[in-house]
Amino acid sequence: MLKKINLSKYLAYLFLIVLCLIWIIPVLFGITTSFRTEAEVVSSGFRLLPESWNFENYKAILENTSTAPILRWLFNSLFIAITHTFLVVVVISLTGYGYTRINFKGRDTLFFTLLGISFFPGVVNLIPSYKIIDALGWVNTAWAMIIPGLAGMGNIFLVRQFLKGIPTELDESARVDGASDFRIYYSVILPLIKPVLIVCGLFSFIGSWNDFLWPVIVYTDVDKMPVTAGLLLLQDIYGNYRMIGQLVGSAILAIIPTLVLFLFAQKHFLQSINLNSGLKG
Structure with a gap:
């Protein structure tokens, strides 16, 4: 006999997953954006991963002490x-x-x-x-x-x-x-x-x-x-x-x-x- 499907439970899981994605995607996009070149930031639109990982941004940030x-x-x-x-x-x-x-x-x-x-x-x-x-x-x-x-x-x-x-x-x-x-x-x-x-x-x-x-x-x-x-x-x-x-x-x-x-x-x-x-x- 099939177990009775608990619809409210699955709806709650679905809601939490959607809420989690709403919070996580902008953060992940921000992290990957910090590894993009300025040309890619301006021209690529929305892409979750950069074409190539660039560490020059962080190097410039840490070197700027003035x-x-x-x-x-x-x-x-x-x-x-x-x-x-x-x-x-x-x-x-x-x-x-x-x-x-x-x-x-x-x-x-x-x-x-x-x-x-x-x-x-x-x-x-x-x-x-x-x-x-x-x-x-x-x-x-x-x-x-x-x-x-x-x-x-x-x-x-x-x-x-x-x-x-x-x-x-x-x-x-x-x-x-x-x-x-x-x-x-x-x-x-x-x-x-x-x-x-x-x-x-x-x-x-x-x-x-x-x-x-x-x-x-x-x-x-x-x-x-x-x-x-x-x-x-x-x-x-x-x-x-x-x-x-x-x-x-x-x-x-x-x-x-x-x-x-x-x-x-x-x-x-x-x-x-x-x-x-x-x-x-």
Whole structure:
């Protein structure tokens, strides 16, 4: 007897395959375009594979250390993203602990007020944020990218919800043994909230690395730019001379760090997506 065909299952597979192709084909075409000569880029139209593999684009990109120092930009972005992510984890873990384990007047009112304010579009704060950064003397410095956004309410909300699923009896037992609030945070709470901190850390790193509008505003010094602001500059440098292969090659180099991060962290990321213990109540 033939098994009953599960039509919905096959339709779901078909939909996922089509969606996957929509995402993958442009990326593959971009990668192969970076290995084409400029003449082939202009004349060949859409061909997934180049007629001949040409490495001159990448050679020119890496040799240009004056008008478009791509390696310097990558280092700047890496330093900014790593430092920002580390500080985000520290700030949101301490803040989440304070909002769930320390009782003070107006605690919940303050939290939900800040959470409500965070729903305003970020573009509303661009001018005030720039004025503050300028007053502090942080324009054209890494601090302009590292400090803003450390206390993101979305991350704090996740940590707070996760902490609400951890029994307070653990804190009370440690307090009976003479532990201080910081000792409880460091020795008891921090190891237990590692899954949600991994999720927030990954999102913070990717968000910092991919941030585009803010670095374009606060950076004018070419050597200090992160790679996203540098790519905008490359559109003027390479676009005017129709160096499309070099422009696409620079963009490909810019995605390598996040790709490597995903390959090494996907196990932790997938395991950490299940935050059931932190979504109770």
